[in-house]
Amino acid sequence: MPLATYLPFVLMFLIFYFIIIRPQSTQRKKHEEQLANLKQGDKVLTRGGIYGTIIGFQGKNNNRVTIDAGSGTKFNVDRSYVVGLEDSKIEVK
Structure with missing residues:
Protein backbone atom coordinates (compact mmCIF):
# COMPACT_ATOMS: atom_id res chain seq x y z
CA MET A 1 0.00 0.00 0.00
CA LEU A 38 10.63 46.02 -28.82
CA LYS A 39 11.46 48.56 -31.51
CA GLN A 40 11.72 52.29 -31.95
CA GLY A 41 8.30 53.96 -32.05
CA ASP A 42 6.53 51.38 -29.86
CA LYS A 43 4.23 52.86 -27.22
CA VAL A 44 4.97 51.16 -23.91
CA LEU A 45 4.06 51.10 -20.24
CA THR A 46 6.85 51.00 -17.65
CA ARG A 47 6.74 49.22 -14.32
CA GLY A 48 6.46 52.63 -12.67
CA GLY A 49 3.19 53.32 -14.50
CA ILE A 50 4.57 55.76 -17.07
CA TYR A 51 3.33 55.59 -20.65
CA GLY A 52 5.70 56.67 -23.39
CA THR A 53 7.17 56.04 -26.81
CA ILE A 54 10.50 54.30 -27.37
CA ILE A 55 12.89 56.67 -29.14
CA GLY A 56 16.07 54.62 -28.92
CA PHE A 57 18.19 51.93 -27.34
CA GLN A 58 21.57 52.20 -25.61
CA GLY A 59 24.07 50.11 -23.75
CA LYS A 60 25.44 46.64 -24.20
CA ASN A 61 22.89 44.42 -25.99
CA ASN A 62 20.52 47.43 -26.18
CA ASN A 63 19.38 46.79 -22.61
CA ARG A 64 18.70 50.46 -21.87
CA VAL A 65 15.57 51.92 -23.47
CA THR A 66 15.15 55.67 -24.01
CA ILE A 67 11.50 56.67 -23.66
CA ASP A 68 9.76 59.94 -24.51
CA ALA A 69 6.89 60.52 -22.06
CA GLY A 70 5.64 63.64 -23.82
CA SER A 71 6.31 67.37 -23.42
CA GLY A 72 9.99 66.73 -24.11
CA THR A 73 10.43 64.48 -21.08
CA LYS A 74 12.91 61.73 -21.94
CA PHE A 75 14.29 59.10 -19.62
CA ASN A 76 16.20 55.83 -19.71
CA VAL A 77 15.04 52.58 -18.15
CA ASP A 78 16.32 49.05 -18.24
CA ARG A 79 14.52 46.91 -20.80
CA SER A 80 13.21 44.66 -18.02
CA TYR A 81 11.25 47.61 -16.54
CA VAL A 82 9.01 47.76 -19.60
CA VAL A 83 5.79 45.94 -18.65
CA GLY A 84 4.42 45.75 -22.17
CA LEU A 85 3.05 47.55 -25.17
CA GLU A 86 0.42 50.21 -24.52
CA ASP A 87 -2.14 48.69 -26.87
CA SER A 88 -1.72 45.10 -25.72
CA LYS A 89 -3.63 43.48 -22.89
CA ILE A 90 -1.38 43.94 -19.85
CA GLU A 91 -1.80 41.67 -16.86
CA VAL A 92 0.35 42.52 -13.85
CA LYS A 93 0.08 40.27 -10.83
Whole structure:
Protein backbone atom coordinates (compact mmCIF):
# COMPACT_ATOMS: atom_id res chain seq x y z
CA MET A 1 0.00 0.00 0.00
CA PRO A 2 2.89 2.51 -0.27
CA LEU A 3 1.45 3.78 -3.55
CA ALA A 4 -1.83 4.68 -1.88
CA THR A 5 -0.06 6.82 0.73
CA TYR A 6 1.77 8.89 -1.90
CA LEU A 7 -1.17 9.24 -4.27
CA PRO A 8 -2.67 12.35 -2.57
CA PHE A 9 0.71 14.12 -2.69
CA VAL A 10 1.19 13.29 -6.35
CA LEU A 11 -2.32 14.51 -7.18
CA MET A 12 -1.77 17.75 -5.22
CA PHE A 13 1.49 18.37 -7.08
CA LEU A 14 -0.17 17.79 -10.46
CA ILE A 15 -3.02 20.15 -9.62
CA PHE A 16 -0.53 22.74 -8.36
CA TYR A 17 1.52 22.39 -11.55
CA PHE A 18 -1.37 22.80 -13.98
CA ILE A 19 -3.08 25.63 -12.08
CA ILE A 20 -0.08 27.75 -11.04
CA ILE A 21 3.31 26.80 -12.49
CA ARG A 22 2.47 26.12 -16.13
CA PRO A 23 0.36 29.27 -16.79
CA GLN A 24 2.97 31.42 -15.06
CA SER A 25 5.71 29.89 -17.21
CA THR A 26 3.84 30.58 -20.45
CA GLN A 27 3.10 34.16 -19.35
CA ARG A 28 6.80 34.71 -18.56
CA LYS A 29 7.85 33.37 -21.98
CA LYS A 30 5.33 35.64 -23.71
CA HIS A 31 6.64 38.68 -21.80
CA GLU A 32 10.28 37.84 -22.62
CA GLU A 33 9.38 37.50 -26.30
CA GLN A 34 7.58 40.83 -26.22
CA LEU A 35 10.62 42.53 -24.64
CA ALA A 36 12.94 41.02 -27.24
CA ASN A 37 10.76 42.41 -30.06
CA LEU A 38 10.63 46.02 -28.82
CA LYS A 39 11.46 48.56 -31.51
CA GLN A 40 11.72 52.29 -31.95
CA GLY A 41 8.30 53.96 -32.05
CA ASP A 42 6.53 51.38 -29.86
CA LYS A 43 4.23 52.86 -27.22
CA VAL A 44 4.97 51.16 -23.91
CA LEU A 45 4.06 51.10 -20.24
CA THR A 46 6.85 51.00 -17.65
CA ARG A 47 6.74 49.22 -14.32
CA GLY A 48 6.46 52.63 -12.67
CA GLY A 49 3.19 53.32 -14.50
CA ILE A 50 4.57 55.76 -17.07
CA TYR A 51 3.33 55.59 -20.65
CA GLY A 52 5.70 56.67 -23.39
CA THR A 53 7.17 56.04 -26.81
CA ILE A 54 10.50 54.30 -27.37
CA ILE A 55 12.89 56.67 -29.14
CA GLY A 56 16.07 54.62 -28.92
CA PHE A 57 18.19 51.93 -27.34
CA GLN A 58 21.57 52.20 -25.61
CA GLY A 59 24.07 50.11 -23.75
CA LYS A 60 25.44 46.64 -24.20
CA ASN A 61 22.89 44.42 -25.99
CA ASN A 62 20.52 47.43 -26.18
CA ASN A 63 19.38 46.79 -22.61
CA ARG A 64 18.70 50.46 -21.87
CA VAL A 65 15.57 51.92 -23.47
CA THR A 66 15.15 55.67 -24.01
CA ILE A 67 11.50 56.67 -23.66
CA ASP A 68 9.76 59.94 -24.51
CA ALA A 69 6.89 60.52 -22.06
CA GLY A 70 5.64 63.64 -23.82
CA SER A 71 6.31 67.37 -23.42
CA GLY A 72 9.99 66.73 -24.11
CA THR A 73 10.43 64.48 -21.08
CA LYS A 74 12.91 61.73 -21.94
CA PHE A 75 14.29 59.10 -19.62
CA ASN A 76 16.20 55.83 -19.71
CA VAL A 77 15.04 52.58 -18.15
CA ASP A 78 16.32 49.05 -18.24
CA ARG A 79 14.52 46.91 -20.80
CA SER A 80 13.21 44.66 -18.02
CA TYR A 81 11.25 47.61 -16.54
CA VAL A 82 9.01 47.76 -19.60
CA VAL A 83 5.79 45.94 -18.65
CA GLY A 84 4.42 45.75 -22.17
CA LEU A 85 3.05 47.55 -25.17
CA GLU A 86 0.42 50.21 -24.52
CA ASP A 87 -2.14 48.69 -26.87
CA SER A 88 -1.72 45.10 -25.72
CA LYS A 89 -3.63 43.48 -22.89
CA ILE A 90 -1.38 43.94 -19.85
CA GLU A 91 -1.80 41.67 -16.86
CA VAL A 92 0.35 42.52 -13.85
CA LYS A 93 0.08 40.27 -10.83
